[in-house]
Amino acid sequence: xxxxxxxxxxAVALIPAVTFASEGPHGETHKEELTxxxxxxxxxxxxxxxTNDSHDFGLFxxxxxxxxxxxxxxxxxWEDGLHVFMSTAFHAEEGNEHGVAESNGKYFVIxxxxxxxxxxxxxxxxxxxxxxDEEGVETVSQINPIDFSITKNVFVTxxxxxxxFWLFRKVAxxxxxxxxxxxxxxxxxxxxxxxxxxxxxxxxxxxxxxxMNYLLTVFFFIWFLNLAxxxxxxxxxxxxxxVTFALALFTFLITNLSAKKxxxxxxxxxxxxxxxxxxxxxxxxxxxxxxxxFALMIRLYANMLAGHIVLGSLIAVVVFFDSYFAxxxxxxxxxxxxxxxxxxxxxxxxxxxxxxxLYFGSAAAEHAHEEAH
Amino acid sequence: xxxxxxxLFFIGVPLAxxxxxxxxVYLHSAYDYALLGxxxxxxxxxxxxxxxxxxxxxxxxxxxxxANLGNVYLGMSMLKFLVFFAVFIPLFKMDGVQDRFEYFGFxxxxxxxxxxxxxxxxxxxxxxx
Numbered sequence: 001x002x003x004x005x006x007x008x009x010x011a012v013a014l015i016p017a018v019t020f021a022s023e024g025p026h027g028e029t030h031k032e033e034l035t036x037x038x039x040x041x042x043x044x045x046x047x048x049x050x051t052n053d054s055h056d057f058g059l060f061x062x063x064x065x066x067x068x069x070x071x072x073x074x075x076x077x078w079e080d081g082l083h084v085f086m087s088t089a090f091h092a093e094e095g096n097e098h099g100v101a102e103s104n105g106k107y108f109v110i111x112x113x114x115x116x117x118x119x120x121x122x123x124x125x126x127x128x129x130x131x132x133d134e135e136g137v138e139t140v141s142q143i144n145p146i147d148f149s150i151t152k153n154v155f156v157t158x159x160x161x162x163x164x165f166w167l168f169r170k171v172a173x174x175x176x177x178x179x180x181x182x183x184x185x186x187x188x189x190x191x192x193x194x195x196x197x198x199x200x201x202x203x204x205x206x207x208x209x210x211x212m213n214y215l216l217t218v219f220f221f222i223w224f225l226n227l228a229x230x231x232x233x234x235x236x237x238x239x240x241x242x243v244t245f246a247l248a249l250f251t252f253l254i255t256n257l258s259a260k261k262x263x264x265x266x267x268x269x270x271x272x273x274x275x276x277x278x279x280x281x282x283x284x285x286x287x288x289x290x291x292x293x294f295a296l297m298i299r300l301y302a303n304m305l306a307g308h309i310v311l312g313s314l315i316a317v318v319v320f321f322d323s324y325f326a327x328x329x330x331x332x333x334x335x336x337x338x339x340x341x342x343x344x345x346x347x348x349x350x351x352x353x354x355x356x357x358l359y360f361g362s363a364a365a366e367h368a369h370e371e372a373h
Numbered sequence: 374x375x376x377x378x379x380x381l382f383f384i385g386v387p388l389a390x391x392x393x394x395x396x397x398v399y400l401h402s403a404y405d406y407a408l409l410g411x412x413x414x415x416x417x418x419x420x421x422x423x424x425x426x427x428x429x430x431x432x433x434x435x436x437x438x439x440a441n442l443g444n445v446y447l448g449m450s451m452l453k454f455l456v457f458f459a460v461f462i463p464l465f466k467m468d469g470v471q472d473r474f475e476y477f478g479f480x481x482x483x484x485x486x487x488x489x490x491x492x493x494x495x496x497x498x499x500x501x502x
Contacts, residue, residue, distance in 0.1 A: 256444055261498060264443035269495045282491065 043316035050234040051308045052115050053153045056087040059233060073155055079106060079119060079145035087149075098124030108145065119143040153237045160225055160237075164217070195219055195353065203357040207364045211357070214254060218247060219353040226304060226345030230338070238348075239305035241297065248297035251356045256289075259363035266362075296355060303348050307341045378496055382428055386489045390421055393481055401474070411478040412464055419461075420482035423453055427490050431497050446494050453483075 049058075058070035072087040081104060089101035090110050100120060101108045109120040118126045127143045150158075171185040181189045200208040200215055225237045237243050265271065267285040269278055314334045318327050394417055401408050427449045431442055457479065465475045 256447070259443060260440050261442070264494075265498050267443065268491065268498060 039320060043313070043320065046316055047309055047312035050232075050312050051236045051239060051305060053151045053236075053240060054115055054234075055090065055110065055117070055149055055151055057152050057155060057233075073152065074150045075101070075108075075117065076148040076150070077103070077108065077117060077145040078148065083108070083145070100124045106145075111142070116144055117147055117149070119145060152235070153240050153243065156225070156228060156235050156237050157243070160221065160228065164220055164224065168220075192216060199350075199354050199357045203354070203361040204364055205361065210258075211254070211360050211364075214250070215353050215357055215360075218250075218356060219349050222247070222300065222352055223346055223349035226348060227342075229304065229308060230341060230345065236304070236308050238300055239308055241301045244297045244301040247300070247352070248293040251296060251359060252290075252293040255293075255359045255363045258360070260366050262366050263363045292355075292359060296352060300348050300352055303344060307344055311337055311341060378493075378500075379428075379432065382489065382493055383425075386424060386428075386486070387421065389485050389489070390417055390482060393417075393485055397478070397481060404474075406474055411472075411475040412461070413478040415464075416461070416479040417482045419456070420453075420479075420486040423449065424486035424490050428493050431494055442494060442498060446490065449490070457483075 055075055056068075056070055056072045058068045060070075061068050075083075075085055075087050075089070077083040083103035083106060085101060085103050089103075090099045090108075092099040099109060100122065102122075107120050107122050107124075108117050109124050109126065110116070111118050111126070120126045128140050129143050131139050131141070133139070167184060168188075170183070171181075171188055174182045174185045195215055196208070196212065200212055204211055222238055225235075225243075228235045229238065267289065268282060270281060270285070273281065311334065314330055314337060318330045318334065321327055321330070394413070397413055398408050401410065401413075427446070430445050430449070461479055
């Protein structure tokens, strides 16, 4: 079993080597054919491909034909009615060089820079809306429909929810036959106990049980999504601010809806503080209420996105250099950074969970106050 | 229900708003601005109505435990912002100009009612200890 874990760790750490061994971003095999600007643009495109969301799930690219291999995902749009089709409709082909998808008389195309869906004409020219303000300044904006598509990030999130549900159902069932854990429970039990004993109980106190469901869910959800992002499939769910915003919003809502009277007292009329100071602190505490979950959102998003960009850039740099000494050095650096990112994946999940427990604790606390706090 | 506290607020808040409104109208006349222009009547009535509803909500029996008081206060504040941006801003922009009279026309009653609402919330929180 120990041997198996060692092999698994080395295999995961060597994932960037597989990526660089495919001869660089977009299958460019002959670096000498590219100028430095073209190589830089290629590298940027490679990093963006691995960090941005997309409407289909690309697994890898055939270097010879440039053909992306993967599977399409449903595109669900709302513009003067519902439009549902698969993302294969956006693929450029003979007779449809711009990748224009038609649905119920409307035309849509994917923007090259941001990967978002825009409304266009039948030739692929994106439709624009010109507005003029009171000072006569014109603003041109591209028209985009409301997008409810199952994108790569949404698909992976749904998959992860199903996986977590299946895994923890399996773990729960093993306890039906006895208290000694078996299988996956052997690995997960110490982690669950750690979250209970080192995060929930010290921060929340006696009422910790009602928050355990959320704390365990958020920890494993973030950790497993972070680990999924370490694969070369270009998954970057927690590096998407919409996802971290949703998690921070849940934390904010649970904190405030389960808050006791003492929590609001500490915000509006904090005990043990002189009155002029209390008046000054009220707006600061109110802003702090919003800033704390906001910081949760930004911290997770920035750490994961930055990690992906750094790893992607290091891999691209391996291809960029001619010298094998430089290539070797950067392969070593990429390997090292991959190990660090594995640590960061768990660490960010721990930090998010710990701070969430801290906020729950401050909301759920009830204690008698003296004038000096 | 603390009758003395409620009486203080139900008399004090309209009195404060009435004094502010008088000063406001006087300043309009001093600057040769339309006396009841920039929707000040609507602004004062809106803010007054909101704070009355807020005080009533904070006062109702189920709020007395203190746990939901902050949520009510924040919810009402959020609703006030929504109405301001959805109703008042378009009204101010109707003539194509948004001047400081319109800004202060809403801000002054808003500030008075904000202070009144916050003080009332603090009183209820302290009382429910």
